[in-house]
Amino acid sequence: MALVDRPGSTSKPSKLRWGELDEDDGEDLDFLLPPRQVFGPDENGIKKVIEYKFNDDGNKVKITTTTRVRKLAKARLSKRAVERRSWPKFGDAVHEDVGSRLTMVSTEEILLERPRAPGSKQEETKVAGDSLAQLGKGGAVLMVCRTCGKKGDHWTSRCPYKDLAAPTETFIDKPAAMETTAAPGTTKGAYVPPSMRAGAERPVGSDMRRRNEENSVRVTNLSEDTREPDLLELFRTFGPVSRVYVAIDQKTSVSRGFGFVNFVNKEDAERAINKLNGYGYDNLILRVEWATPRTN
């Protein structure tokens, strides 16, 4: 019977198969279900959809789908721009594979990196004053760049080589090597490791690192959903923040529940600790304290 039926019912085979009709009848009770409900999206972009259906055993199941609607740009589109939205693809875009992933959102949060953190001008000059005092013995040079070691050319904040200075030693070496030629007392010909050359160079480097760690604040008991931008949002109210880091488990890519925040100013960090230690954040009580320097 089924064999006879099939050719005639190519368009909607499922409906005409009498053998299955009986079964379907029993489950065709959709009209008994409550209607679909949609809530939102609210001001956070959270949209909730509640649906009901029968599962295989004939039990009523409630399905709640929560999605976050995110607007990419708050652009008020003109009528013609809206029309262009529905234009068909052309050229190479027609045969695009689904997996080609030509357009991706960066996994990295990119910030507009300020040449100096806003409001840090005073501190900066103070530090410059310190190194000035240190170097005052050697010679009366007023302007010394801590990054590249050039004297009398520019201030640290204006250093053209500042991009090089970030973490590696190798690039700090270069100016250090330049310094050796000027530094008196070093015997020429004998190899001196870069870190030993030009006494003034090394303390400055370690000094900077220490300063970094001093203003580092450890935040523990974070919820799993907390990401770096959230943390930045929370901490920036206290003052300029130079670094935000949330530890992520490499395998599961789930937050490990702690992170670090570096402040430009120590006072800001102190205030943040006083205010936020014990603060209820995303249903957990935050613990905020000074980060202890790494032991190794």
Add this chain to the structure above:
Amino acid sequence: MRPILMKGHERPLTFLKYNRDGDLLFSCAKDHNPTVWFADNGERLGTYRGHNGAVWCCDVSRDSTRLITGSADQTAKLWSVQAGTQLYSFNFDSPARAVDFAVGDTLAVITTDPFMELPSAIHVKRIARSPSEQTGESVLIIKGPQGRINRAVWGPLNKTIISAGEDAVIRIWDSETGKMLKESEKETGHKKTITSLSKSADGSHFISGSLDKSAKIWDTRSLALIKTYVTERPVNAVAMSPLLDHVVLGGGQDASAVTTTDHRAGKFEAKFFDKILQEEIGGVKGHFGPINALAFNPDGRSFSSGGEDGYVRLHHFDPDYFNIKI
């Protein structure tokens, strides 16, 4: 902000252009297919197939129906933006470089490179309302500048054409007669090749970027130097925010020198400067090659950059960008 990365081109980017409504972004690259993207989510809408060489520059008509592209295959082509079909091809005897539609979209300026003993030239073409009536005749041909003319744009009311290129001189030409009206002076002008030129939203001034590691703002009518922005890398691309008093410079060391130095030495960021104070506001990192193209969305809320690395990076600004103070 989390930029959107668009990897549609297989070769370095050369030019980026938003349409007037700011919903489409056109990208040109050294591969042969100019591409159009939706400017909000970065989805590819289509490609324009037909060129047989690097595409150097493009412009889109005010109503976003026509696209003109200039290519190294010695043609400049008119396209239907919607269908991606070629409407007309202007053929030259040397590679075409800069293209720009005049106000009203009835004229277009196309520059051609010096090639096989032919000097560089600026061609003015009439653009017909319907593609079937389009002809290849030049209304005006201007010759004179030495070397490539990297950019040519229309001045106010289509009365002038502003050109700049390898000889580091900015010139203003009469668009009717082809006579040179003004040229930038040696002392105030650029010292090396001018790579990019872009007009302000109202057309009253324009910015030029040069390999002499600076960008300068000029008055469109008088060609008076208004501002200079000094940076530490050759400038390949410049753009001005239509919303805030910001300018963006993009560049980096020459592509040939990239492999010889540390990646942090390349300075491949887009640098933001305060337009009036000429002070640096900040940098946006991301590209791993020099930035060749920059464009601001006409609403000023996003910008995109195209690099030697073949990526277009589309940045939607965070809310705090709009109240930056220096």
